[in-house]
Amino acid sequence: MRAPVTILPLRVDGLDFSAGATRILTDVTLSVAAGPPTVIIGPNGAGKSVLLRLLHGLLAPTDGRIRWGDSAEATQRQAMVFQRPVLLRRSALANVLYPLRLAGLSAAERRRRAENALALVGLSALADRPARQLSGGEQQRLALARAAATRPEVLFLDEPCASLDPGATRAVEEIVARLAAAGTKIIMTTHDLGQARRLAGDVVFLHAGRVLEHAPAECFFAHPETEQAAVFLRGDLLPH
Structure with missing residues (x-):
């Protein structure tokens, strides 16, 4: 039997990105395989969000290559949820549709997928509510439902809980864990080390635009290999 086409692993080779005269990412090289979530961490200004946008195709690299598995249709098989979701002035259900x-x-398939996605994130009862009248946590869950309904192989999440309270954060983390358990590859950024510990299968540590470590989460948190990572994990300030 022929193996299913996949866009994984994701391979990044010598990736550079500059905005004008400012170098943001330098010689980023890594490989991301299927499996538990890959979590990108690092201090503010490290380039985490820019890296995610490059991987998703929203930005073009200044130099280097991004290669996706054995599929030429990577853009159709990935999705992204931002820190502040952009929602249509329509109902929650219409946003997913x-x-x-x-x-x-087809209309029937759209309806089935949308209703299943809203159920996944616990918003079935709010399907007819205007999306922009939802709470911040509900809006983020709606954004996850909208992305999940398209059945992406890879889902990028950029600081999905940055502005949420602990209860809303816990709800989003549960959804992320369910999506990952169902086979969606999650690649996410977070400033929350507790969240990284709870969700990550592997950790990418980014500092000053460079990948200094990429390791299984358990190994990274127990035995960081670089002084910069050790300082970051202690909560101390890192020099730029």
Whole structure:
């Protein structure tokens, strides 16, 4: 039997990115495989969000290569949820239906997927509520539902809980864990080390635009190999 086509592993070779005269990422090289979530951490200004946008295709690298598995359709098989979700001035259900209509699915299939996605994130009862009237945590869960409904192989999450209270954060983490358990590869950034410990299968440590470590989460947190990572984990300030 022929193996299913996959966009993983994701390989990044010598990736550089500059904005004008400012170098943001330098010689980023890493490989991300299927499995538990890959969590990108590092101090503010390390380049975490920029790296995620490059991987998702929202930015073009200044130099280097991004290669996706054995599929030429990577852009159709990945999705991204931002720290502040951009929602349509429509109902929660309509927000989830919208990308499915763009994908050309039948009305019946769109409805089925959208309702399942809202159930996954616990928003079925709010399906008809205007999306922009939802709480911050509910809006983030809606953004996750909208992304999940498209069934991406890879889901990028950029600081998905940065502005949420502990209860809303816990709800989002539970959804992320369920998506990962169902086979979606999660690649996410976070400033929350506790969250990284709870969710990560492997950790990418980014500092001053460079990947200093990429290791299984248990190894990284127990025995960081670089002084910069050790300082960061202690909560001390890192020099730029």
